[in-house]
Amino acid sequence: MKAQPSTATLDSVDRRILSELGTNPELTNKALASRLGLAESTCAYRLRALRENGVITGRRLDVDARSLGYPLQAVIKVRLGSHSQEHVEKLYDDLTATPGVIQAYHLGGADDFHLHVAVEDAEALRDFVLQHVTVHRVVRQTETQLVFELRDGPGVLPRETA
Amino acid sequence: MKAQPSTATLDSVDRRILSELGTNPELTNKALASRLGLAESTCAYRLRALRENGVITGRRLDVDARSLGYPLQAVIKVRLGSHSQEHVEKLYDDLTATPGVIQAYHLGGADDFHLHVAVEDAEALRDFVLQHVTVHRVVRQTETQLVFELRDGPGVLPRETA
DNA sequence: TGTGAAAAGATTAACAG
């Protein structure tokens, strides 16, 4: 069954698990259990429950874009001329499926979308904007900014004090 | 040794590994090998090499922010008044260490930083901006936009045709 | 719920082609 994420109540063991795994995602279940002073089976059980309750939604592989021939990253801010649901959904679906797009933010406010993309070089970036973004008639305006550096913050790791 | 990421040359087996793992990061080495028609040891060897060469930089856990009590996400666009290296580095370090910050983009162009944050509610968002962003004297202006939805794109997965 | 021990499964290392 697909549980409602928001209904899950997390106790302090769950929070410690998430905190450890957030800091060190490559821990095995065994190592995690020993850090937390739990039996392996207990730890595995909690982990599975966190997944089934939708708290842990998955894992991801971090890949170095440069190594793959995409040394240039950019944020493309997109503003629309029309906001009909149909157009917006279609555009979002298309953008999300476009190779090179790492993340696509759908926003409220001045910019309608932020696209985080990785490309080969400046020319590819120009082509990307022209061929994949402004080609959609619903797009009124774009503004492209280079990404100098991208860092991960602490994110939503549970505060230990709660 | 820390290898130079850009010097790694990827053959078609490496690319297939990355493509499979990008699509399905939870595959075990064994399952991956069988999908690609490789021996497990070969696949494991390739994987380790990809890590040592800095192509695969790590793994990450995806956690549902709502379940942890942060149902609201926003992008805070930050513009600076001064761009001295010292000030910029200090600010970036501080922001990257601030709880609630998921990612911090350092950009070239109109906005100097984009902060992707998760917070409890609108009031917490206001407090975040005031207490953690505009509190820095080097920040001249901020603009906050709500995140309606965030999707992952295909990213930099190797194209099979290369 | 949580635990410990046995069974099943996955990874690693050594070696051969």
Place this chain on the structure above:
DNA sequence: CTGTTAATCTTTTCACA
């Protein structure tokens, strides 16, 4: 560089407190 085997380690399962 690839594949096979065997040893090691991890995860899963289950009876029981």
